[in-house]
Amino acid sequence: MTKVTKTDVLIVGAGPVGLFAVFELGLLDLKCHLIDILDRPGGQCAELYPEKPIYDIPALPVVSGQELVDRLMEQIRPFDPQFTFSRIVAGLERLPDGGFRVTTDEGEAFEAKVVVIAAGGGSFQPKRPPIPGIEAYEGKSVFYAVRRMEEFRGEDLLIVGGGDSALDWTLNLQPVARRLTLVHRRPEFRAAPDSVNKMLALKEAGKIDFQVGQVRALTGENGMLKSATVKGPEDEVEIACTRLLPFFGLTMKLGPVAEWGINLNENLIPVDTEKFETSEPGIFAIGDINHYPGKLKLILSGFHEAALMAQAAKRIVHPNEKVVFQYTTSSTSLQKKLGVA
Amino acid sequence: MTKLTFIAFDGATFEVEAENGSTVMENAIRNGVPGIEAECGGACACATCHVYVDEEWTDVVGQPEAMEEDMLDFAYEVQPNSRLSCQIRVREELDGLVVRVPERQA
Numbered sequence: 001m002t003k004v005t006k007t008d009v010l011i012v013g014a015g016p017v018g019l020f021a022v023f024e025l026g027l028l029d030l031k032c033h034l035i036d037i038l039d040r041p042g043g044q045c046a047e048l049y050p051e052k053p054i055y056d057i058p059a060l061p062v063v064s065g066q067e068l069v070d071r072l073m074e075q076i077r078p079f080d081p082q083f084t085f086s087r088i089v090a091g092l093e094r095l096p097d098g099g100f101r102v103t104t105d106e107g108e109a110f111e112a113k114v115v116v117i118a119a120g121g122g123s124f125q126p127k128r129p130p131i132p133g134i135e136a137y138e139g140k141s142v143f144y145a146v147r148r149m150e151e152f153r154g155e156d157l158l159i160v161g162g163g164d165s166a167l168d169w170t171l172n173l174q175p176v177a178r179r180l181t182l183v184h185r186r187p188e189f190r191a192a193p194d195s196v197n198k199m200l201a202l203k204e205a206g207k208i209d210f211q212v213g214q215v216r217a218l219t220g221e222n223g224m225l226k227s228a229t230v231k232g233p234e235d236e237v238e239i240a241c242t243r244l245l246p247f248f249g250l251t252m253k254l255g256p257v258a259e260w261g262i263n264l265n266e267n268l269i270p271v272d273t274e275k276f277e278t279s280e281p282g283i284f285a286i287g288d289i290n291h292y293p294g295k296l297k298l299i300l301s302g303f304h305e306a307a308l309m310a311q312a313a314k315r316i317v318h319p320n321e322k323v324v325f326q327y328t329t330s331s332t333s334l335q336k337k338l339g340v341a
Numbered sequence: 342m343t344k345l346t347f348i349a350f351d352g353a354t355f356e357v358e359a360e361n362g363s364t365v366m367e368n369a370i371r372n373g374v375p376g377i378e379a380e381c382g383g384a385c386a387c388a389t390c391h392v393y394v395d396e397e398w399t400d401v402v403g404q405p406e407a408m409e410e411d412m413l414d415f416a417y418e419v420q421p422n423s424r425l426s427c428q429i430r431v432r433e434e435l436d437g438l439v440v441r442v443p444e445r446q447a
Contacts, residue, residue, distance in 0.1 A: 048386040121380075130417040130447060162414050185419055190411040214419065248447070249415045 002109045007033040007082065008317050010102050010112035012089050012257065015043020017287030017302030018118035019072040019081075024310035026079030027326075027334055030317055033082040033110060035089055035102075037123040042069035044120055047250065056300060068299075078339045084108065088123050092260045092283075100282065114313045117269060117278070117285040118302070121252035129160065129246045131215050140223035142244045146173070154178050156240055158228055160215055161247030167191035169245060170199050174208055181209040181239055183230055211237065218244070254289075265291055275312035276305045282316055284309045343431050346439045347374040347392075359431040365440060366390040366427035376442035383427040385409055388416040389446040390426040395439035402429055402438070415447050 009025050011018045014036035022032045038047055045054075045065035053062045063071070087104040095101055095111065102110045126144035128134060134142055146152070146169055157177040159170050162184040168191075170182050182199065189196045202208045213232035220226040227240045254267045263270055263279035268291035271278055278285050286309050287302035295301070314323050328334045335341030347355040347369055359368040369377040369390070378389035385408055394402045399422050405413060409428045413419050426440065 048381055049384045052384050052386070127415065127447065130445065162411075185414060186410070188407075188410065190414065 002107060004101075004109045004111055005033060005082075006111045007031050008112060009033070009114045009116055009313055010035070010100065010110050011116045011118055012102075013043060013118040013120055013287070013289075014038070014041040014083060014085075015118060015120045015287065016045055016068060016072055016299050017120070017306055018043070018116070019069070019076055020303050021116055021118060021286060021306040021310065022076040022079055022081045023072075024307045025313060026076065026081075027328070027337060028310055028314040028323065029337070030114075030310070030313060031081075032079070033084065033112070035084045035087050035104060035110075037086065037088045037125070039086045041073060041083065041085075042066065044252075045069050047124060054299070056298060058300065078337065088255055090256050094282075098282065113282070113317045115283045116309060116313070117257060117283065117289055118287045118306075119254070119257060120288045122254040122257075122267070122289070123252065124250040125253050125255070126246075127248040127251040129215065129248045131218060131246075133218060134246075137218060137220065137223050137225055137244065141220065141225040141242060142218075142246070144246065146245065149173060149176055152176055152243055155243040157181070157243050157245065158183060158215075158239060158241035159245045159247070160184070162186070162189040162191060163247060163249065164191045164195065165247040166245075167195040167199055169247070170208065171195060171202070173245075174202055179209075180207075181211055181241065183211045183213055183215060183228075183239075185212065185214045187212055209239075211239065213237070215244075215246075274308065276309040277312060284313065343433060343436045343438075345431065345435070346437075347372075347377075348439065348441045349375050350442050350444050351375075361431050361433060363431050364427050365392070365429040365431060365438075366425070368431065369426060369442075374442065376446065377426065378446045379427060385412055385425060385428055387447075388412045388414075388425060391416040391419075391443055391446055392424055392426045392440040393420055393443065394422045394424050394429075395441065396422060398435075398438050398440075401434055416443075417445055417447050418443055 008030040009032045011034045014034040050066035090105045091103040093101050099113045100115050153176045157180045160183045174180050203210045213230040215228050216231045217229040227238050230237050269285040271285050271290045273292045276284050276286050286305040288297045332341045342358040345357050345359045355374050357368050357372045366379050380389045381387040
């Protein structure tokens with residue numbers, strides 16, 4: 001029997017808007033659990049621009065993506081939010097009592113009265129490299145992640161990329177692979193210098209091959225690779241390989257949320273502007289993923305949406321409680337919740 | 342104002358007047374040049390505003406910095422004259438610049 005985690009509000013996405021929703025929901029006594037595909041909070045702020053400055057957060061003339069995330073985490077700490085990282089939400093079903101059961105790709109199950117989709121541009125997923133016909137090999141001899149190293153034992157392995165993933169797997173898989181070739185479009189690497197030095201040492205020792213170039217074509221049959229054509233600075237070379245691991249970074253895709261039966265409009269979720277509720281009662285969408293007339297994809301707008309959504313969520317979770325509007329500045333009951341009174 | 346010419350993959354030509362200090366990407370978006378996506382909005386955090394700088398202009402435009410080179414790893418059909426257009430600032434010396442849009446962004 002799968003263990004089921006129960007919470008008031010299940011938030012899909014731990015970016016800045018999902019995090020701030022914890023605050024607004026917390027002031028109304030609602031407990032939150034957040035699920036994110038990344039291994040840490042922050043969403044795009046942490047993944048795409050942790051060091052880049054943001055200038056349009058009210059009262060913060062300039063703040064870096066990571067600092068904004070750190071501050072939000074500090075702000076929501078009194079509400080003790082729970083996180084499940086490195087998971088993609090897979091299924092959603094409505095329970096007889098009106099709540100929802102949400103499952104992840106790893107089979108965890110959650111039950112919540114309210115679901116909030118704060119998934120931004122979608123979930124970060126490995127980017128498919130622009131190699132014609134690569135789809136036919138995916139899952140059979142082309143993989144975007146290594147789940148078990150043993151699956152690569154004795155294979156002729158081609159790893160493509162110049163970042164940490166490509167270099168780390170080159171170092172880790174070299175002992176198990178029969179032959180390993182690393183392909184990168186230039187001789188410089190984004191990866192940590194230490195990993196690069198270790199890789200170069202393996203190359204010097206003749207334990208791996210390194211080829212500068214871009215993969216142009218694949219040959220094989222029935223999904224099983226035989227070789228890859230790599231275009232180098234001068235000419236094309238054919239490299240025999242039975243497995244290909246491309247590491248071309250991450251892209252954002254809406255993912256399984258698209259299958260939840262919610263009305264969609266070009267990968268965005270239409271909502272009303274009073275509650276930010278989707279076409280499915282009890283499922284809300286806030287931040288970059290929603291759409292309504294006049295929508296601006298600003299963190300600022302997402303914060304506003306979180307506050308209004310929280311009022312509506314409160315009425316669903318605690319239908320018999322009267323919601324009294326209060327200010328954190330003057331309400332001792334809110335201050336108690338924040339741990340300052 | 343500085344004149345820029347974008348040549349889309351299908352050969353359509355877009356001549357635009359660009360403000361100095363803006364980025365080449367911003368001018369592509371503003372003028373609806375097809376094939377420039379600029380998913381990240383100009384943060385040098387994706388590779389979807391990739392362009393080829395016309396050979397006659399590569400010296401004037403200059404080479405990408407390390408961070409841009411890193412991002413170019415994710416682009417499609419990277420050539421020696423590849424640049425991310427969000428990282429090229431329009432300035433007077435670029436008057437007449439010609440850039441080509443690749444077949445597809447990554």
